Every structure is written in structure tokens, then in C-alpha cells.
Amino acid sequence: MKLMKKNNIAAFMFFVIPALVTLLTFFFLPVFAAFLLSFTDFDIYSLGDLSNLRFTGFANYLDLFEDPLFWKSLTNTFYFVFAGAPLSILVSLSAALLVNSKLIKWKSTFRVVYFLPVITTLVAVAIVWRYIYHPRFGLFNYFLSFLGLEGMDWLGNPVLAMPSIIILAIWKNFGYNMIIFIAGLQNIPSELYEAADIEGANWWQKFRDVTLPLLAPTTIFITIITMIGYFQLFAEPYIMTQGGPLNSTLSVVLYMYNEGFKWWNIGYATAIAFSLFIIIMTGTLIQLAIQRKLDR
Amino acid sequence: MKIFFSLVILLLFTGCNQNKEDKTVINFWAIGAEGEKVKLLIPEFEKLNPGIKVRVQQIPWTAAHEKLLTAYVGETLPDVFQIGNTWIPEFASLKTIEPLNNFIDNSNVIDSTNYFAGIWETNIIDSVVYGIPWYVDTRVLFYRKDILENAGYKEPPKTWEELYDLSKKIKALNPTNYSIFLPVNEWLPFILFGMQNGSSLLKNDNTYGNFSGKEFVEAIEYLNNFYREKLAPSDMQQVQNIYQAFEEGYFSMLITGPWNVTEMTNRLSSKMTGKWATAPLPSPNDSYPGFSLAGGASLVVNINSDKKESAWKLIEFLNQKETQITFYRLVSSLPSLKDTWEYEELKSNPHMKAFYAQLLNTKPTPKIPEWEQIVFAKIQNYAEVIASGKSGVKEASINLDSDVNKILEKRRWMLSR
Numbered sequence: 001m002k003l004m005k006k007n008n009i010a011a012f013m014f015f016v017i018p019a020l021v022t023l024l025t026f027f028f029l030p031v032f033a034a035f036l037l038s039f040t041d042f043d044i045y046s047l048g049d050l051s052n053l054r055f056t057g058f059a060n061y062l063d064l065f066e067d068p069l070f071w072k073s074l075t076n077t078f079y080f081v082f083a084g085a086p087l088s089i090l091v092s093l094s095a096a097l098l099v100n101s102k103l104i105k106w107k108s109t110f111r112v113v114y115f116l117p118v119i120t121t122l123v124a125v126a127i128v129w130r131y132i133y134h135p136r137f138g139l140f141n142y143f144l145s146f147l148g149l150e151g152m153d154w155l156g157n158p159v160l161a162m163p164s165i166i167i168l169a170i171w172k173n174f175g176y177n178m179i180i181f182i183a184g185l186q187n188i189p190s191e192l193y194e195a196a197d198i199e200g201a202n203w204w205q206k207f208r209d210v211t212l213p214l215l216a217p218t219t220i221f222i223t224i225i226t227m228i229g230y231f232q233l234f235a236e237p238y239i240m241t242q243g244g245p246l247n248s249t250l251s252v253v254l255y256m257y258n259e260g261f262k263w264w265n266i267g268y269a270t271a272i273a274f275s276l277f278i279i280i281m282t283g284t285l286i287q288l289a290i291q292r293k294l295d296r
Numbered sequence: 297m298k299i300f301f302s303l304v305i306l307l308l309f310t311g312c313n314q315n316k317e318d319k320t321v322i323n324f325w326a327i328g329a330e331g332e333k334v335k336l337l338i339p340e341f342e343k344l345n346p347g348i349k350v351r352v353q354q355i356p357w358t359a360a361h362e363k364l365l366t367a368y369v370g371e372t373l374p375d376v377f378q379i380g381n382t383w384i385p386e387f388a389s390l391k392t393i394e395p396l397n398n399f400i401d402n403s404n405v406i407d408s409t410n411y412f413a414g415i416w417e418t419n420i421i422d423s424v425v426y427g428i429p430w431y432v433d434t435r436v437l438f439y440r441k442d443i444l445e446n447a448g449y450k451e452p453p454k455t456w457e458e459l460y461d462l463s464k465k466i467k468a469l470n471p472t473n474y475s476i477f478l479p480v481n482e483w484l485p486f487i488l489f490g491m492q493n494g495s496s497l498l499k500n501d502n503t504y505g506n507f508s509g510k511e512f513v514e515a516i517e518y519l520n521n522f523y524r525e526k527l528a529p530s531d532m533q534q535v536q537n538i539y540q541a542f543e544e545g546y547f548s549m550l551i552t553g554p555w556n557v558t559e560m561t562n563r564l565s566s567k568m569t570g571k572w573a574t575a576p577l578p579s580p581n582d583s584y585p586g587f588s589l590a591g592g593a594s595l596v597v598n599i600n601s602d603k604k605e606s607a608w609k610l611i612e613f614l615n616q617k618e619t620q621i622t623f624y625r626l627v628s629s630l631p632s633l634k635d636t637w638e639y640e641e642l643k644s645n646p647h648m649k650a651f652y653a654q655l656l657n658t659k660p661t662p663k664i665p666e667w668e669q670i671v672f673a674k675i676q677n678y679a680e681v682i683a684s685g686k687s688g689v690k691e692a693s694i695n696l697d698s699d700v701n702k703i704l705e706k707r708r709w710m711l712s713r
Contacts, residue, residue: 044665045710047369048390052710069673136537246481246680261362263669 038270047264060271070272072247073255074279076162080251081230084166088230089222092174096181097211111182115175122172126239129168130155133240155241158248165236165249173229177222184218185211220291224284231280252276319349322606323374325364327593328357330378330431333626334614341613348606368392373598376607378430381418381594386665388426394597394604395424405612410633414590414658421663427594428611429632431623434588434658435488435551436650437575438560443469443548452575454584456518463527466548477538477550478519478528480683483675484589485551489515491659492579492586498662498700503708505670505700508693515580516682516689523683530683539563542572551577553591554630557647574650576657590658592632630655666703674699 038060045052064070099110117125132139133154141151154164188211196206234253237243243250243258252272260269326334331354338350353374355363361383367373368390379387387393400406408416411429419427439452447465449458463475478485490497495511498504506512522528529547541547543564560572579586595611597604613619620631621639630651631637642648661667678696681687687695 041706043706044386045389045706047365048392052706054709069677244481258673261365263673264365265669 034270035274037267038274040267042265042267042270044264046266056267060268061275063268064271064275069247069250069255070252073250073252076248076250077231077233077252079162080166080169080233081227083163084169085223085226085230087166088170088174088226089177089219091170092177092222093181093215093219095174095178096185097207099178100182100185111179114178117172118175120172122235123239125172126168126236130240133164156245158246161241161245161249165233165240168236168240169230169233173226177226180218180222181215184215188214216294217291220287220294224287227283227287228280231276231283320347320603320606321349321351322376322601322603322610323351323353324607324610325353325355325374325377327355327360327378327380329627330593330623330629331355333623336626337614337619337623340619341610344613345606345609348609350610371600373600375598375601375603376595376610377598378593378595379427381415381427381429381590381592382661382668384419384426384594384596385421385663385667387596388421388424389665392599393426394599394601395426396428396597396608397425399597399604399608400425403608403612406615410635412590412632412634412655412658414587414660415592415632415655418590418592418660418663419594427596428615430593430595430614431629432632432655433553433591433593433630434651434654435484435553435577435591436588436654437577438542438550438552438556439573439575440542440545440548440571441573442571443545452573453578455578455582456580456586459578460518460521460527463522463549464525467525467527470545473545474529474547475527475549476522477541477547478522480523480530480680481676483671483679485519486516486675486679487661487671488551488577488589489519491589491661492577493518494580496662498664498704501711502662502664503704503711505697505704507696507700508690513689513693516693520682520689524685530685543568554628554651558628574647576650576654585653585657587657587659588654590660592630664704664707666707670700670703674703 039055039057040046041054041056041059043052095114098104099107099114104110131137135141135151135153135156138151138154140154144151152160155161192210192214193206196210201209232253233251234257237249237251237254238257241249243254253276256269256272256276259265259272324334325331331352335352335354338352342349361380364373364377364379364383364387368387373392379393384393400408406428408425412432415429415432419425419429437452443466444450444452444462446469447462449462449465453459453462459476466475467473487497490507490512493511493515495509495515496506497512499506499509523530538550539560542550542560557574564572576585577588578584595614597607597611601607614623615633617633617635620633620636621641623629624631624636624639624642630648631642637643637648637652642652661671674696678692682689682692
């Protein structure tokens with residue numbers, strides 16, 4: 001603390017202020033403005049003439065409770081998060097274990113291959129996958145035909161559409177979590193495994209009693225990041241299904257987008273945004289609480 | 297390095313501007329295939345008007361509405377642009393498009409009587425004209441001639457009664473097939489039949505829904521018979537590809553727009569040639585043909601443009617008979633000028649006859665900014681609920697009205713001020 005002399009503070013401010021100003025103008029200010037807007041009925045009329053703006057209090061939030069489409073989008077999003085996120089983490093962990101294994105050759109090649117989908121633009125990926133899922137010319141149905149199975153309309157069937165999007169999302173994202181898991185795995189001291197070997201532990205016991213507990217902080221981090229990311233599902237249904245069929249892939253963010261930029265109900269759309277924010281925050285807090293309990 | 301490049305780019309831009317200073321440059325945004333092909337018409341216009349240079353920017357349909365609104369917010373709208381004619385109420389209420397009445401009065405090119413009345417009507421709000429129809433669009437009946445003949449109909453159905461009777465006869469020919477395709481995930485059939493039956497759709501100066509009114513309920517009940525008696529598929533999953541289904545005779549009739557004339561010609565196999573045709577829509581009473589939607593796109597002028605005169609010249613140019621027929625040859629969008637339809641390629645095309653007859657009988661949907669939201673967010677949902685039998689017609693129409701009334705609350709408040 002002795003270092004914090006007056007001129008140091010000046011220097012400190014000099015470096016921090018540009019970042020702070022940028023954050024303030026491009027993040028906190030818009031968020032605050034959006035928060036205010038969520039208590040108004042800002043719409044296409046207000047856009048033309050601000051005197052058409054009314055302060056409506058909590059009306060937007062109360063309307064949300066009665067909006068079947070909002071509940072539908074919420075259910076879909078939860079389906080996506082609770083089915084997609086654990087599966088995605090499982091796939092990432094398995095991939096990390098495989099790629100980190102001493103028995104595997106060409107490790108870095110595999111890492112690159114698994115990481116490629118992550119760095120590919122989501123829009124491009126979604127368009128390509130739309131072809132893969134195509135009912136007549138798609139790759140999946142082509143494979144199914146080898147097995148003598150009837151092709152399915154992956155994205156056109158309300159029951160199949162969400163699982164199809166989950167498969168795509170997992171394939172697209174697991175590489176990122178895999179890299180973090182690999183870092184976590186490499187942080188585990190090899191002495192522990194050696195000790196376990198001496199004790200005669202088999203592969204499963206080593207995994208259960210050494211790897212998993214020591215990976216817990218990494219796993220919690222990944223769970224939170226994945227959950228936050230998955231709650232914001234948007235581009236996949238926007239490009240592949242536009243929320244259909246029969247609203248079966250309508251996510252909260254997509255619904256917000258439709259309300260805000262299609263129908264221009266900005267007030268209502270911001271209320272949706274803040275509801276989602278509250279949900280994600282609750283989810284994160286719960287996970288952090290679980291972590292604290294585990295740490296004790 | 298970055299600064300250097302920015303300077304170079306800056307210099308390039310200023311360089312461009314200097315070259316064109318002696319000419320008036322107008323920016324023109326056009327949408328979709330029309331936006332692509334209209335560029336080919338511009339050299340002719342520039343030759344006729346040496347003082348004007350037109351910069352065309354093409355925007356895709358899927359992004360057009362958002363892009364135009366964003367441009368409005370950012371005050372970067374072009375001088376003249378194309379919009380779907382159902383967007384006119386929205387842009388007019390934003391006070392962003394120029395009233396054209398004075399321009400039309402002084403023009404010796406544009407005359408409202410040269411256009412299809414229903415389509416022209418979509419451009420008028422409270423007797424102010426905001427846009428000039430550029431190309432038009434409506435829905436007609438596409439049908440399988442061979443199957444209709446088998447069912448005993450040499451002519452396409454002219455009344456609702458005939459349509460229903462014919463549908464039952466087609467169903468009797470092969471009970472696994474359907475007679476007509478009335479998609480339940482689209483608002484079109486419900487609005488179309490409601491409008492035909494004389495429903496105003498909205499009431500009290502478009503401030504309340506009128507969907508529980510007698511005319512609309514009657515129309516829905518009529519439609520509902522088709523779903524209940526399996527004359528029309530009520531599960532969307534059953535129809536993957538409408539062209540294939542149409543060819544297989546899975547359904548024998550569908551209501552759709554002019555783009556499908558081209559699509560059908562390209563996608564149906566050659567043995568289908570001559571086996572399908574188009575006809576104007578049947579009517580609930582004796583006044584054949586029944587009404588259809590007044591669709592299409594219009595050209596509008598930015599109210600804040602300082603080159604309105606030049607922009608208007610471009611609109612006049614695009615609304616001449618010769619330009620329109622050239623344009624039809626390029627993109628096959630239906631021309632908005634009635635006279636253009638006397639050219640051989642439109643007159644001799646058997647599929648186009650129905651469109652001409654139908655275009656003389658169109659009605660605009662309610663002209664309020666909320667309309668798009670009402671049909672896409674509400675009608676579409678209720679259509680599915682009704683067709684699947686999850687809710688009775690009466691009950692659904694009352695719920696629909698209350699949903700619509702909620703959307704229109706703001707409009708009522710605005711009008712009361």
C-alpha cells in the first residue's frame with residue numbers, strides 16, 4: 001500500500017479511465033437506460049414522437065406472467081439448458097480425458113480438431129447444419145437410410161426440433177470447455193496418481209477419488225459459464241427454425257428479439273431481458289452456494 | 297499504420313464526392329430480387345435524366361423491415377425506397393415518408409386510375425397517398441384440373457358452397473388424400489376467408505378487434521369444417537413439400553401467390569404440364585370472384601430528403617408501362633399498372649389470367665402499424681388452436697379479440713388524446 005502515492009494514483013487513473021469510460025458509455029449506461037425503458041411502453045409510436053411514451057410501472061412485468069408465449073419460451077429455454085448443459089459438460093469432460101490420456105497419439109491434432117467448431121462462426125455452422133438436418137438431402141437421414149431407417153424431419157418436427165438444436169449446440173461448444181478441463185486435468189499433481197497406483201487403485205477409483213474432486217473448481221466454473229451461455233440461446237433457432245415449428249424452439253432471447261425488433265415493443269422486450277437476467281443471476285447464485293457448501 | 301489507412305480511405309471518399317458534385321446523387325434502397333434487377337433499369341433513367349445519378353442498394357427481404365427501421369432511428373434512410381405495402385401505416389405513423397398528393401397532382405405520368413383500385417388503396421391513409429405501387433401481389437386458387445374433372449368439376453369452384461362440395465367429392469375419390477391445403481401455421485386462410493365474408497376484422501376506427509363478430513366467426517366455422525372433416529390437413533407435419541404433395545395429389549387445391557407460378561413450372565415434373573391451373577378465389581355469395589389480399593410493394597420518398605424532386609422522377613420512370621414490362625421480363629413480378637397487362641407475355645400466359653381477374657377484386661387489410669403483429673403473433677397462434685380442435689371457434693374468437701384489444705390499447709390512448 002505504500003506504493004500508492006499520489007502520483008501513482010494519477011498513473012493508475014490514467015490507465016483505468018479509458019476502460020472505465022468505455023464500459024460506462026457502452027455498457028452501464030445502455031443497461032441502465034434499458035432498465036428504465038422496461039417500466040415504459042416504448043414502442044413504434046414513441047419512436048416517432050417521444051410524447052407518446054407512457055410510464056407504466058410494473059405493467060410489462062405483470063403482462064409477462066400472463067403471456068403464454070413467454071412461458072413457452074421459458075420452458076423451451078429451460079429444456080435447452082437442463083438437457084443441453086449437462087450433456088455438453090459430459091462430452092467436454094470425456095473429450096478432455098481422452099485427449100489428455102497418455103495412451104493417445106496425435107494429441108494436439110485432436111485438440112485442434114475438437115476446438116475448430118468453437119472458432120467457426122455460429123451463423124455459418126447453423127447454415128451448414130440446416131443442410132445436415134435437411135429431411136430429403138441431409139447427411140443424417142442419409143446415414144439413417146444405411147441403417148434401413150426412415151428419414152426424419154429434424155427441424156420440422158416440434159418434438160425433434162429442440163433436441164436437434166441441442167445436438168448442434170453441444171457439437172459447437174464442447175471444445176471450449178474441453179480446453180478448460182484439460183488445463184484443470186494438467187493441474188492435478190501426478191504424485192497423487194502415483195500414490196494411488198501404489199495403493200493399487202484401478203482406473204475408475206482414480207477417476208472417482210482423485211480426478212473428480214480435484215476438478216471440482218473447474219467443473220463449477222464450467223457449469224456456470226455454460227449455463228449462462230445456454231440461457232442466452234438465440235442464433236441457432238434464429239437461423240435454423242425462427243422459433244418454429246409451433247414455437248417449439250422459441251427461446252427467451254429470440255422472443256425478446258421478436259418483440260423488440262420485429263414488433264418494436266421495446267418496453268416489453270427490455271422487461272423480458274431483465275427477467276432473463278434475474279433468472280440467470282439466480283441460477284448462478286445457487287451454483288455458487290452449492291460450491292461454498294462443497295468447499296466446507 | 298491504421299491512421300495511414302484511414303487517411304487513405306478518407307481521401308478516396310472525398311475524391312469520389314468531388315467527381316460527382318455536378319450531379320444530384322439519389323440513394324435508392326430496393327428489396328430482394330427486385331433490388332438486384334432494378335439496377336439494370338437505372339442506366340436508362342440516367343440517360344434520360346443526365347443530371348441525376350442513382351445509387352441502388354439491395355437489401356434482402358428477411359432483413360428489410362429491421363434495416364429500414366434502424367436506418368430511420370439513425371437518420372440514414374435513403375431518398376427513395378421500396379417497402380411492402382403493409383408497412384406503409386407504420387412508416388406513415390413515424391412521419392418518415394413523404395405525402396405524395398401534390399406530386400401526383402402535378403404529374404402527367406402517375407394517375408391513380410391506372411392502378412388496381414384495391415392495391416392503390418393500401419397506400420392511402422386518411423386520404424393521404426404515401427406510396428406508389430411498384431409491383432403487385434395477391435393470392436389465387438391453384439388447382440389440379442385432372443382431379444377436379446374426376447370429381448365432376450369442369451370449372452374451378454365459384455362459391456364457398458361449391459368449394460366445400462367439391463372438396464367432399466375429391467375426398468371421396470381417395471380418402472387418404474386431402475382436397476385443399478389451408479396451412480394452419482399461417483394467418484392467411486383465416487384472414488382471407490374472414491375478409492371475403494365481409495368482416496371488417498377490426499372495428500371502431502381500428503381500435504378494437506372484431507374477430508368475435510358474426511362474419512368472422514362464420515368464416516372460421518366454414519374453414520373449420522375442412523379441418524374437422526379432414527378435407528384439409530390440420531397437422532403441418534404431413535406436408536413437407538407442397539410441390540411434391542400437389543403433384544402426388546395429396547391435396548388438389550391451394551391458395552397462394554404469383555411466385556408459385558414460376559416455382560410450380562420449375563419444380564413439378566413434366567408430366568404435370570397442363571394438369572394444373574389457377575383461378576380467382578371463390579366467393580361466399582354470387583359475386584364471383586371473391587376478394588383476395590392486396591399485396592405488393594410500393595415506392596416511397598423519404599420525408600427528410602433534400603432531393604425529393606429527383607426521387608419522384610425515379611418513381612415516375614419506374615411507373616411507366618415500358619419500364620414495367622422490361623422489369624416483368626427481368627424478375628416476373630406482377631406489374632402494378634393495369635395497361636402493362638396488355639403486353640403479349642402477360643396476356644398469353646394462361647396462369648396469369650386468374651391473377652389479373654383477382655387483382656381487380658382485392659381489399660387491403662386494416663391499415664394500422666399494429667396489424668403485422670396482430671396477424672403474425674396472434675392470428676397464427678389461434679389458427680392452430682382452432683384447427684387442432686383444442687378450442688371451440690366461439691371461445692377462441694373471444695380470446696383472440698381480447699388479445700388484439702390489448703395490442704390496440706396504445707392506439708386507443710393515442711386517438712383519445
